[in-house]
Amino acid sequence: MKIAMFTDAYFPRINGVAVSVRSYAESLTKLGHDVMVVCLEYSEEQQRSSFFDEKSSDKMSPFEVVRIPSTRTNFSKEDRMVRIDKCNRIKKVLDKFHPDVVHINSEWTIGYFGAWYAHHRNVPFVFTFHTMWEDYLANYVPFLPKFSLRKIGRSVVKYYLKRADVIIAPTKRIASVVREYGIEKDVDILPTGIPDDKVKYSVPRSFQISSRLYKKFPHLKGKRLLLFVGRIVKEKNLPFLFDVLETVRLSMPKTALLFVGGGPFLEELEELSEKRGLSGSVAFTGYMKSEDLMYFYRLSHVFVFPSKTETQGLVTVEAMLAGLPVVAIGEMGTVDVMQGDNGGFMVPDDVSMFASKVVSLLRDQNLRKRKSREAVEWGGKWRISSLTPRLVDCYEKAVRIGGGTVPGPEIDLFDEELRNEIEEGADRRLFADADGSELE
Structure with missing residues (x-):
């Protein structure tokens, strides 16, 4: 099967969507499918970043990666937006590839053009509802009222939900939101899988990483480590962990907190740590290579996850596969992943209860x-090798249903005259319906 996967987030941009797309693309390729990932072209500075290693480069990819020229956005330093005048490239590349199914993994410009290509070429269209934009947008556009942002977030997602032949949700909670949005279609629940090579472990490499860690942060030596892995962003509720650390240290003073990851909130979080007098008990590594995360899990004593807006929280599964017990706030995706106290403890948004389970x-x-032991067994349910065949079933179902589900007149988005019209009114029309009306 030929599969075209569209995503606005892909490496060197690191988030759950990028990881999901690459993980499934690699696994599908191993099963003999032909995969093309259509994504954004990032700036030279982003491509030179330390976390975009050679192994992550397009040249080393086992599947084809097509990057569309992009431009910066005003609301995020990490994200970019496709250049609308380059959309014709999508048509040419995909016509040559001739996909059997289009799989859209994001809701913005790349995803939008993917939906239009699927309609224009009558290709079956699968949509994965990864992100609760009605909750997330406030972190990116804080100057607008929250009720307006929630409406915009819902409208953007509903555009795809209405038109997709098959809808995939990573958790039961996200699947229930589809119904809340008034969409009566069936939803296939399929979490993002964890690549099998994530659990690979090398004793020499472990020694190298631990030596570097303690050389850079000598104040961590001899202490019990609480570990957070993930993007350092406001929506992760990370200052909560400072409260937890202070509470834990009242009874167990030789405890430290390690943050592994980078993001736009990193500098502010470091400053907050200093203001609270926690510098001697907290460390920030910044971005680390994906294949090295296993060693940080193995070095630590408890994985702590405070996010309340997570769609899935795959790092909790990674921690479990490494045998690291988890303490997490039981909201959103964490509920679906842990389903109670499996592999650790799922607690309310309460510092005292969280700290008590850590202690x-x-x-x-x-x-x-x-x-x-429980964590390793429970985390095994998310190995990608066991989940990929279910994704193939979703593609086959979409093919049976058929494409061309976008209502409205036959319009060629890639027609030169229409492209010029879009460019002239891009801000107004970018997420307009086929008849030019606002999204619902």
């Missing part, structure tokens, strides 16, 4: 060993 795991070695 229990640090003090009681038998409890920690039991939860560690």
Whole structure:
């Protein structure tokens, strides 16, 4: 099967969508499918960044990666937007590839053109509802009223939900939101899988990473490590962990907190750590290579996850596969991943209760060993090798249903005259319907 995957977020941009797309694209390729990822071209500075290693480059990819020229956005330093005048390139490349199915993984410009290509070429269209934009937009456009942002977020997502032949949700919670949006279609629940090579472990490499870590942060030596892995962004509720650390240290002073990851909130979080007098007990590594994360999981004692807006929270699964017990706030995607106290403890948004479970795991070695074994077993449900065949089933279902679900007159988005019209009114029309009306 030939599969075209569209995404506005892809490496060197690191987030859950980028990881999901690459993981499934690699796994599909191993099963013999022909995959093309259509994504944005990033700036030279982003491509030179330390976290965009050679292994992550397009040249090393086992599937084809097509990048469309893009421009910066005003609301995010990390994200970019496709140049509308380059959309004709999408048509040419995809016509040559001739996909059997289009899989859209994001809702913005690349995703939009993917939907239009699917309609124009009558190709079956699968949409994965990765992100709750009605909750996230406030972090990117804080100057607009929240009720307006929620309406915009819903409208953008509903555009795809209405038109997709098959809808995929990574969790039951996201699937229920589809119904809340008034969409009566069936939803296939398919979480993002964890690549099998994520659990690979090398003793020499472990020694290298631990040596570098303690050389850079000597104040971590001899302490029990609480670990957070992920993007350092406001929506992750990360200052909550400072409250937890202070509470834990009241009874277990030799405890430290390690943040592995980078993001736009990193500098502010470092400053907050200093203001609260926690510099001697907190460390920030910045971005790390994906294949090295396993060693940080293995070095730590408890994985702490405070996010309340997570669609899935795949890092909790990665931690479990490494045998690291998890303590997490039981909201959004965490509920679907942990489903209770599997592999650790799922607690309310309460510092005292969160800290209490962390202390229990640090003090009681038998409890920690039991939860560690439980974590490995539970995390195994998310191995991508067992999930990819279910994704193929979704593609085959979309093919049976058929494409061309976008209502309205036959309009060639890639026609030169229409492109000129779009460029002239891009801000107004970018997410307009076929008849030019606002999105619902």
